[in-house]
Amino acid sequence: MKVYMFHYVKDKSNYFHFDAKLFEDKIKELLKKYKIISLKDMKSNNDLNNSIMLTFDDGTIDHYEIVYPILKKLNVSGLFFIPSCIKSKKMLDIQIIHKLLEVENSEILLKKICRKLDGFGIDINNYKVDKSLDSNSMALVKQLLQFKLDKDIREKILNDLANSYHINLNVEDSYISIKHLKEMKDNNMFFGIHTKTHPRLGLLDKDEQREEISSNLNFLKSIGIVDEDLISIAFPYGSYNDETIELMKELNIKYGFKVNEDKDNYNLISRIDCNCLKEEI
Numbered sequence: 001m002k003v004y005m006f007h008y009v010k011d012k013s014n015y016f017h018f019d020a021k022l023f024e025d026k027i028k029e030l031l032k033k034y035k036i037i038s039l040k041d042m043k044s045n046n047d048l049n050n051s052i053m054l055t056f057d058d059g060t061i062d063h064y065e066i067v068y069p070i071l072k073k074l075n076v077s078g079l080f081f082i083p084s085c086i087k088s089k090k091m092l093d094i095q096i097i098h099k100l101l102e103v104e105n106s107e108i109l110l111k112k113i114c115r116k117l118d119g120f121g122i123d124i125n126n127y128k129v130d131k132s133l134d135s136n137s138m139a140l141v142k143q144l145l146q147f148k149l150d151k152d153i154r155e156k157i158l159n160d161l162a163n164s165y166h167i168n169l170n171v172e173d174s175y176i177s178i179k180h181l182k183e184m185k186d187n188n189m190f191f192g193i194h195t196k197t198h199p200r201l202g203l204l205d206k207d208e209q210r211e212e213i214s215s216n217l218n219f220l221k222s223i224g225i226v227d228e229d230l231i232s233i234a235f236p237y238g239s240y241n242d243e244t245i246e247l248m249k250e251l252n253i254k255y256g257f258k259v260n261e262d263k264d265n266y267n268l269i270s271r272i273d274c275n276c277l278k279e280e281i
């Protein structure tokens, strides 16, 4: 079985977005060669050869407005990982960062971050960029604002930048509503945990991880979109550790979806980034 991981699917194709038209074409091509199965099919089928699953992270509104109508039309199921921002009404940092990078060049953003850090007496040279497919400045902007800086400073800088670029932080405009999640659930779509605030789980202690995971699970259960025997999780940024696996067992989470890695263990399932689809088939 191959599992594809999608983020944004939009009409306007850019660095972050998978093009909507291309999405539909690729699904049609896949259907000629493969069975596209649901989470439920995956559990009940023994033979998963020639099967494909489609997964979508972050619960952004394009998954309702663009992905869902295409899947419904083609009679195909998808698995959507939903963080708790719809409940908390607080936009995830990752989406704010993407919105900033859509409207501003990463080198200019990096200069602005650098100046702000100066104000806190922090030297940006203390931070080295981790290996990434992005350009150096793009990777450093993302990593600083996602997890490298201390939480308070990170939030302050992110808020300042969002304000100065007039980023729309209204959650209702950016994520699937609860009503629409329920509608999707009634039409053969499946849902899984993507944590409360989308942190790198592998960097948290076990109690913090428990809170992130169980609070999100309780939210999904409270709106009736997860089945007790099909609870799944996608680790934000693919980050997890042994304690995450312990928590999966404690909380009765059956499947963990990670980002591309060769070996599958426990019930961990590797995913292939959707950009690989552009070259394949």
Ligand SMILES: [Zn+2]
Binding pocket: 057, 058, 194, 198, 236, 237
């Ligand atoms: Zn995510």
